[in-house]
Amino acid sequence: VEQGRSNLKLLDLFDERGLNKLEPYLEAATRTNNPNQIQKDIIKVYENVYLLNQALSGSILKIFPLPNNESNKWVAYPELQEANFTGRDSLFTKNILPLYFDALRSARETGDYAMADQFLDGMKNFQKKFGAEVIPSENKIKAEIIYNQADIFNRLYRYFALMGILMFVFIIFQIFNEGKLINAAVVGSKIIIWIFFALMTLGLIGRWYISGHAPWTNAYESIIYVAWATVFFGLAFGRKSNLTIASTAFVAAIILWVAHQSWLDPAISTLVPVLDSYWLMIHVAVIVASYGPFTLGMILGTTVLLLMLLTTKKNLPKMELNIKELIIITEMALTVGLVMLSIGNFLGAQWANESWGRYWGWDPKETWALISIMIYAFVIHARLVPGLRGNWLFSVFAIFAYASIMMTYFGVNFYLTGLHSYASGDVPVTPTFVYYLLGFFVLLSTASYFRYKKYYIKKG
Known part of the structure; x- marks a missing residue:
């Protein structure tokens, strides 16, 4: 293939004898347990060519x-x-x-x-x-066409990001200089975010109606559901806290963006037999929804550290008020998340007994859910320990404890092998942005500590 070409014809991938030019490279790519990016791309192109051949031959059209x-x-x-x-x-x-x-x-x-x-x-x-x-009925077919054309979730992550950033900027201006115009902008932003949440809810209901089952049965659907739960709890806890709603909108945008990466399939599919149970409505709904409050707690902890970093002697009283408000909401969110995760884990044991004949088997998902429960129980109760009190430390705990949820949700599914896993033997490469995020949180925690020590520690 000539350098600089961005598109290929199907025939470009075959030689004069009709043999696929990728075959020699494909054999090398499939022999290794840890393929590099080029080998992964070769496998992906080969799969797409195979699907295109199936479509052109009519083999894929079961009509x-x-x-x-x-x-x-x-x-x-x-x-x-x-x-x-x-x-x-x-x-x-x-x-x-x-x-x-x-x-x-x-x-x-x-x-x-x-x-x-x-x-x-x-x-x-x-x-x-x-x-x-x-x-499917005519109504379901029409509903699916409307759902696909609307593309609600793919569009909403851009809108959530825009409104989250704008509302956050408006609130910062409001802290320094309150006025009628800026107050109206904040209220307007809040109303728009409520409208976005209503659209998310309609999207989930539509997906439920089209598929005939609860819309949290695969990786894409569960991420969408986590985004919905995050916005739900953010709006519920942040009725009187504009910073909470702005933070919620921003983190919802990130979650929805992740849901629409190329490695997730948004297609509406039939329910696999193991999930065809009433426990899907109970256990999965509760335990996945618990990730919403934890996500909210993480982003609020980040917001608190940012406010500490922006604190000056002049704005200290307003910053103290906003931080106190966010800390209370963070504690409420983490408490609700912990209760839901604990209940969800017990309900999962009931389903496990019905499906596999045992309540607990130290499956990676079960184990990491228990680890997450223990970590968040420590975070919540650490505020009662004299040496671990303080808004800065609590916010740092709320941020870094979220790593256990990431491991429970993504890590178990794609890195470990178990009854709840999607891993297939290949070791996935951790995305680069994860390391950047980790570095950002370490720097933010360090920088905000010096501001906290200067302006807040004497008062606490």
Whole structure:
């Protein structure tokens, strides 16, 4: 491939003999347990080429339901010989797709799609005749089209980020110089964030209606649900705290941005058998929702340290008031999160007993959930220990304790092997931004400590 080209034709990947040029590199990439980035890209391109070939050959389009099939199996056009259709059904399935494509080619020249639409209606009627049990209703189909066109969650992370930053700037101005215009800007920002939350809720309800099950069954859905829970608790706890709402909007933007990275599939899929349980509505809903208050506590802890860093002798009284308010909300959020995580863990034990015949098995997910419970129990009770009191230390604890939630949620799923894991043997590379974030929090904690020591420690 010539240097500088950003796009390829499918034929560019094959030589004169029709062999895939990626084959030699693919073998080397699949032999290693820890492929580098180039090898991962080769595997990804090969998978995409395979999917494109499947689509072009028609193998990926399962459009013909088998008559009277107990498992409601559908087959693609190349699989018709093995499907054993008989009589008129056999004649229909063998001819309808070529006829439809011919009609489409003619329609491109004439602009008349009437014949193509007739063939399409014929396929639709055939599907309804033999596959009605698994065909979504017209309302669900319309709802899914609207959901896909709206692309709510992908758009909202940009809007949340914008409003979170703007509201935070407005609040900083409000702290230094309060006025009617700036107050109106803060109130307007708050109302817009409430509207965004309503749209998130509608998106979750729509996804639930379309799929027919609770929308927290895979990695993408659970991240979306964590974002929703974070905004919910942020708005609930921050009814009288504008800084809480601004911080919530910003962290919601980050969570939604993560949800729309290329390694997560946003497709609405069917429910796997192990999750087809009423416990999905109880255990998963409670335990994943608990990540919302913990996320809120982390971002509020960060906000407190930033306020300490911005403290001067002139604005000290206002900063003290805002910090006191945020500390109270942080403690409330962490307490609610701890209660929910503990209850969710006990409910998970009940589900584990029904599914696997034991309440506890030291599975990585169970173990790390317990570790998170112990860490947050320490954080909350540390404020009762004389040597560990102080708003600065509590905020630092709230930030770094969140690492246990990240390990419970992402680490177990992708780094460890267990009943709750998505790991497949390959060791994933930790994203670079994680190290930058860690460095940022260490620097913020260090820098804010000197301001805390100068302006606050004498009063505490």
